[in-house]
Amino acid sequence: MERKKVAFYTLGCKLNFSETSTIARNFTNEGFDRVDFSEKADIYVINTCSVTENADKRFKTIVKQAQKANEEAFVAAIGCYAQLKPQELADVDGVDLVLGATEKFKITDYLNDLSKNDLGEVHSCEIDEADFYVGSYSIGDRTRAFLKVQDGCDYKCTYCTIPLARGISRSDTMENVLQNAKEISEKGIKEIVLTGVNIGDYGKGEFGNKKHEHTFLDLVTELDKVKGIERLRISSIEPNLLKNDTIDLVSKSRAFVPHFHIPLQSGSNTILKKMKRRYMRELYVDRVAKVREVMPHACIGVDVIVGFPGETDEHFLETYNFLNELDISYLHVFTYSERDNTEAAEMDGVVPKKVRSKRSKMLRGLSVKKRRAFYENQLGTKRTVLFEGENKAGYIHGFTENYVKVKAPWNPELVNTLHDVELTKIDEDGLVRFEFLSVSVN
Template identity: 85%
Template sequence: MRKKVAFYTLGCKLNFSETSTIARNFTDEGFDRVDFSESADIYVINTCSVTENADKRFKTIVKQAQKSNPDAFVAAVGCYAQLKPEELVAVDGVDLVLGATEKFKITDYINDLSKNEFGEIHSCEIEEADFYVGSYSIGDRTRAFLKVQDGCDYKCTYCTIPLARGISRSDTLENVLKNAKDISEQHIKEIVLTGVNIGDYGKGEFGNKKHEHTFYDLVQALDKVDGIERLRISSIEPNLLKNKTIDFVSNSRTFVPHFHIPLQSGSDEILRLMRRRYLSDVYVDRVSKIKDVMPHACIGVDVIVGFPGETDDHFLDTYNFLSGLDISYLHVFTYSERENTIASELAGVVPQHIRKKRSKMLRGLSVKKRRSFYESQIGTDRIVLFESENKEGYIHGFTENYVKVKMPWDPSYVNTLHKVRLSNIDDDGMVRFDFLDN
């Protein structure tokens, strides 16, 4: 009988793209992929270690796998597996932990899937993670996550990602275009570009530190690939988002008017403590430039609250800064101490209850910002891509500028694009619409 494998992915879009690639490797080896809630012979958990909560969730997920099949082989890969393999292998039921370079060769390590008396660790020194493995997600959604870059050479004081993923390196432009074409041939309508620091694309493309191509070159080339309906840029650093890229997107055939730009703090003093590579005036310039050429563009923002040394005044600087910006929503992260980071040794630790209070305030601001952005879009004509999930009798979709819409469930609309006119905002904050192409 064919063996069954199930996957659980924690964390970012990049992890989802890599899980899909690892899953295809299993399929090529004769495994059948099943849902994580089903009984499987092997469970693979792709871990994240950006926040403390992601670490804590790992034990719960292992228990979930054991409940489905107590005799199953359990393997852990990903960032947490690279940073703290001993912690993962000590969790009851875990048989195998693979680091940053080993995870793409997982089928070489699993043998006959017999449970190990003691879990095994195969983890490289992070300096050895200097080669690139291309990945993309497919088959799970109406959109695909296409990995174009990995690793990071930035040294932000709170971040463990360089320790977990290594130096900045890129896929070759030729391979990115090949993967994009492969995705388009699967009738997937939207591709989201992902990586650790995608604005750094081109560095390490052929194994050296120089840029053979730039992110702007990548955007231009992808726009010419036949069969792609939509391309979406995921998180990109403000100092790496250039005017020519913004101008190109504004006139692009496929790139949509949606940007997600990390800020982290609206206080220049805190940005310096974080060792970010820009100050607040650069961020204002990026937002202004986008809105100047694409007034309807959606702009998302990452922000961290409770960083060491963040006083009430610093937080109010951030709150007022964001309140005055023409942005659309926030992703709010409560600072959590990470081992082997400079920030964990800084003075001025912010008490947990204050961190939670500040986080709640910014999440409230995010609700207001999203509502205001949605209201500004009422009466406009947009193109909606409908999702594949039935959520309590409704089908949801997103416009090109990331307005979330809904209507009663109709499976015939899954993975289809339709021109609509946005009409009103529902009680749950989503937008109703009228079809224009029926």
């Protein structure tokens, strides 16, 4: 009997990519062959995201893409948007199955019959039933893997649907995370990126309770000891959960790299309060100063939202000036978009879309300036580069431990290897050139 083919499309964050990978491995274990989404498959699985407006709109386009490859194929929608708006996705022409937060990991149990449905079938729990944990890690390329250590969130930020889409904060057991890390290292992957919804909250909900069995510091301390992992990177951590102990550990660590991504969202305390963030800007300044004190060369990335309800020109300029003066390396800029069932969607002071767009453009311009200054500051320094696996227009790209993106003429022998280099100049495309200092580190 011919083996069935399955294809996956992932929208959204690193966490989604790690979960898609795990679900794909389940399919392989059940006797399916995984193919590229552009190829003809029997089943297309779309892992959805609800964070950006575009992710919602793109869903229909992706369904059409699947139907174009095979109009008889079975199409399943899973993930955050599937949990928040299951019926909306089920109503999209061509969708056969919609699975919510707890059901997505059991998708193969729902596939007894792959015949097309007249209407999308929905299996979606009440989100407070999402109280168990499924560990995941992604191996999309040979260079790095995303390792999920935590899921869900107990924070009540007024703009965010993630607690509605993913449920309460809960964590993987230490034993399981370390086992997954070992499995990844045994596959020859050099870098692991720790991922989750709110990873600084790690330890809560371990073994199904609210007591912290272990802390985030315990986790990074143990992971640092896992043999075979060359690099560990923390994906994103709330400023109020990024403690001095963790920063100190990273600064002295064997494997953790000097790169932090710390969400700010606004440089105005007035707006931070409206967002129900758990810190004020003064704490953020303190966290950046601590990182700089022990790792002057560290890369610090910042998330920021523009156009939140009630954000006046003055509030925005407060954010702009705050970020301009802060010693950070780049920004991820999000334009606020209304989300159903969030407090912010009911707030007064709606910022016109044009104004949101203009503010977003200003901050993206600032990000370019910040990244350039950071790269210039790194010229003449000696770093270690991990090379990626793709030939992009005749060049191979790689990242230093502190997240400077470099380029060199394509050489397949460099793929997934680490090399000591000296950063020499910034190319016209903004990437950094270098000279090799060693034949090979690894």
